[in-house]
Each structure stands twice: as structure tokens, then as C-alpha cells.
Amino acid sequence: MNLEDTIYKRQSIRSYDDAPLEKQTLDEIRDFIDNAKELNPNIKWSYEILPTENISTMMRWKAPHYIAIFSEEKENYYQNVGFIFQQMDLFLQSKGIGTCWIGMGNPKNFENPDNDQKFIIIISIGKPKGNLYREIDQFRRKSLDEISDKADEKLAPAQFAPSASNTQPWYFTHNDDGSYDLYRVKLGRLRNRFYKKWNQIDTGIALAHLYVANEDSFRFYMKDNPKELKGLFYAGSFEI
Numbered sequence: 001m002n003l004e005d006t007i008y009k010r011q012s013i014r015s016y017d018d019a020p021l022e023k024q025t026l027d028e029i030r031d032f033i034d035n036a037k038e039l040n041p042n043i044k045w046s047y048e049i050l051p052t053e054n055i056s057t058m059m060r061w062k063a064p065h066y067i068a069i070f071s072e073e074k075e076n077y078y079q080n081v082g083f084i085f086q087q088m089d090l091f092l093q094s095k096g097i098g099t100c101w102i103g104m105g106n107p108k109n110f111e112n113p114d115n116d117q118k119f120i121i122i123i124s125i126g127k128p129k130g131n132l133y134r135e136i137d138q139f140r141r142k143s144l145d146e147i148s149d150k151a152d153e154k155l156a157p158a159q160f161a162p163s164a165s166n167t168q169p170w171y172f173t174h175n176d177d178g179s180y181d182l183y184r185v186k187l188g189r190l191r192n193r194f195y196k197k198w199n200q201i202d203t204g205i206a207l208a209h210l211y212v213a214n215e216d217s218f219r220f221y222m223k224d225n226p227k228e229l230k231g232l233f234y235a236g237s238f239e240i
């Protein structure tokens, strides 16, 4: 299956075969990540594929491998990480490998060699124990007119994107020239404490889906003076 079709099939996997992935598969994953498109090429980032022993999570389940992601703290670095690693999520799921972004976890007994990069998030990976895919009617997602100023099928790839606790914190507006502005929905103060960083990752994830579905025309940029909208934070503009 190609990456675009995978958008409408994938789901977070929380039950894994204990067996590790083959070395060749791990090498293919590294190769894919190293060639993924960046949203902001000014930001240095890195990752490490770690075994279960090097991970601490609040989850009751385990995966044979986890990808720990690190980045320089600069500009839209959370969004950049979401953008890069959601391409990897789709790649793995297209190859029959399960994944789950995990906000509630971190590496243990592992130091990133680059002190300028801080730990961002982990993603579990491995062979799924049950079904990898689901049917389109099994997705729980907001409708197209809830996530945009006007319902637009071109935004469907973003509509189906995964997000922290399925918060789907994205809102899109249309510009007269055919481009779009992306906003992140402000959550209540208490939830915002936890979700602020994850929701920034989420907007990068949604952009990754739009990129994968529009590889040739996708272009992302930040406006100097974006329109201010109540209850929303500006998170970039794009053409698709």
C-alpha cells in the first residue's frame, strides 16, 4: 500500500509481538527517516531506536522497539518532529508494522550525545498482535466543517491524522489565493499544561498527511503577520 492510502487505514497499535524486527527492517526504517522531508530544515534533530529495557512508560503494554526523538529547541521544533516522524508512521504501517506515538514515556539510561538537543517524544514500533488496519467507518474524527472555515475534501488527509488523546487540535482557514492557514486550538488552562507540546506535534502530524497526499505541490511557510483568531494559535500556512 502507498503512504497516501495508509492514511485511511492506519490506527495506533497497543499490542505487539515480543519478537524484535529484523536488522534489515530496522535499516530500512533508518534509511526512510534519514530521507524524510523536514518542515523546517534549520532545526537539528536526531533519533535512536531503543529496546524496551531503555524505556520507561506509563503504558501497561510493551513494544519490542521504541524510537526516541530529540531536537534542538528552536522555532517550530515540536511541529517539525511531528511532520518528520508521521511520515515514518505511515511508512511503517504501509509495511505491516504497528506504531503508537507515546507522550507518556521517556528513555532511561540513555543520553543523547548532542547536548544541544532535548528529548521530545517516543514512538513504539513492532509487529502487531491483532489487526494492523481498520476500516474507514471505525475512525473517530471531527467532521470536515468542524476543522475548517468551510468543508473541503482536500483537507481529508489532515482530518484523519492521529493526535494526543485524539484532541484533533487543528483548524484550517482558506485564503483567496487558494492557500491555507493552519491554527492550533487553545485548550482550557489545565489541559493546556499537558497538551501544549503534544498539540504542537499534532499540527506537524496533520501537515505530514497533507504533504503525503500532495507531495508535488505541498509548500509550507510562516506568515509575519497572520490573522489573529479568537481561541486559536497561528501554526503556519501552506499550499497543496
Ligand SMILES: Cc1cc2nc3c(=O)[nH]c(=O)nc-3n(C[C@H](O)[C@H](O)[C@H](O)COP(=O)(O)O)c2cc1C
Pocket: 010, 011, 012, 013, 014, 059, 100, 101, 102, 103, 104, 105, 161, 162, 163, 164, 165, 166, 198, 199, 201, 202, 205
Ligand atoms: C503526540 C501524541 C501523543 C500520544 N500519546 C499517547 C500515549 O501516551 N499513550 C497512548 O496509548 N497513545 C498515545 N497517542 C495516540 C493517540 O491516543 C491516538 O493517535 C488517537 O487517539 C487517535 O487514534 P488512532 O491513532 O488509532 O487513529 C498519542 C498520539 C500523539 C499524536
